[in-house]
Amino acid sequence: MSINQSDEKLILHYVRTSNGQKIAILLEEAGIDYETVEYDIFAGDHLIPAFREINPNQRLPALVDPAPVGGGGQALVLAETGAMLLYLSEKSGKFLSPDIYRKMEAVQWLAWQISGLGPMLGQAYHFARYAPGGQKYAVDRYAREARRLLSVMEARLADRKYLAVEYSIADMACWPWLQNVANIGIDRAEYPQVQQWFETIRSRPAVQHVLNADELAVPSGYTQKRMQLTPNQWSNLFGRTIAT
Numbered sequence: 001m002s003i004n005q006s007d008e009k010l011i012l013h014y015v016r017t018s019n020g021q022k023i024a025i026l027l028e029e030a031g032i033d034y035e036t037v038e039y040d041i042f043a044g045d046h047l048i049p050a051f052r053e054i055n056p057n058q059r060l061p062a063l064v065d066p067a068p069v070g071g072g073g074q075a076l077v078l079a080e081t082g083a084m085l086l087y088l089s090e091k092s093g094k095f096l097s098p099d100i101y102r103k104m105e106a107v108q109w110l111a112w113q114i115s116g117l118g119p120m121l122g123q124a125y126h127f128a129r130y131a132p133g134g135q136k137y138a139v140d141r142y143a144r145e146a147r148r149l150l151s152v153m154e155a156r157l158a159d160r161k162y163l164a165v166e167y168s169i170a171d172m173a174c175w176p177w178l179q180n181v182a183n184i185g186i187d188r189a190e191y192p193q194v195q196q197w198f199e200t201i202r203s204r205p206a207v208q209h210v211l212n213a214d215e216l217a218v219p220s221g222y223t224q225k226r227m228q229l230t231p232n233q234w235s236n237l238f239g240r241t242i243a244t
């Protein structure tokens with residue numbers, strides 16, 4: 001992994017997880033030229049000081065645009081997937097309608113993903129897959145909240161193909177998070193509208209590319225029902241290394 005790369009391509013500091021895939025999908029959909037720098041979060045790649053300069057919150061992905069339009073030659077360094085999706089749709093002029101009503105509908109569902117679906121499913125996955133046993137309350141609490149959020153999506157998609165009026169960054173934000181809900185005991189087929197939406201998006205060439213390209217796809221070891229981490233890996237993600 002080398003953080004210092006230079007030319008005019010965008011640099012995507014990438015982790016092969018749902019959050020990383022959101023941004024890769026938009027870059028592929030919009031046809032923006034980019035290169036990835038891959039981080040192994042289990043190995044603690046994101047904890048090195050050089051990455052803290054890029055994202056003080058030390059979470060992935062992050063994006064560097066060496067020459068943003070109107071930036072006067074100064075690079076733009078961005079963290080938070082919501083901010084990155086908004087930036088890239090503005091840069092490309094795609095996947096966010098210029099019509100104020102349509103645009104804000106998509107922004108609303110993007111906000112719903114980054115404040116609700118992502119964090120709640122994240123906790124559901126954590127307690128079901130990483131936490132020591134005996135956490136029934138937390139496992140049930142977050143699984144229930146995950147189901148509630150899927151029901152919200154199900155109702156939303158009852159009379160429309162996408163979360164907003166057209167395919168948008170809101171769909172790209174939500175889609176990767178629904179790939180492995182079986183790991184938290186949810187069968188997507190219980191939510192037929194969500195399932196149909198999921199398949200429609202899965203069949204898009206850009207999404208297929210992200211699912212199949214070696215450098216972008218989620219490694220099979222990341223999707224096991226129950227994760228077995230070494231003490232060092234656990235510490236890099238949830239333990240004392242984080243505070244230092």
Ligand SMILES: N[C@@H](CCC(=O)N[C@@H](CS)C(=O)NCC(=O)O)C(=O)O
Binds near residue numbers: 019059080082237
């Ligand atoms: N709110 C952040 C969440 C990013 C996030 O949590 N990324 C995970 C990978 S999917 C991460 O960096 N985890 C490392 C850790 O928890 O130490 C965003 O939307 O960008």
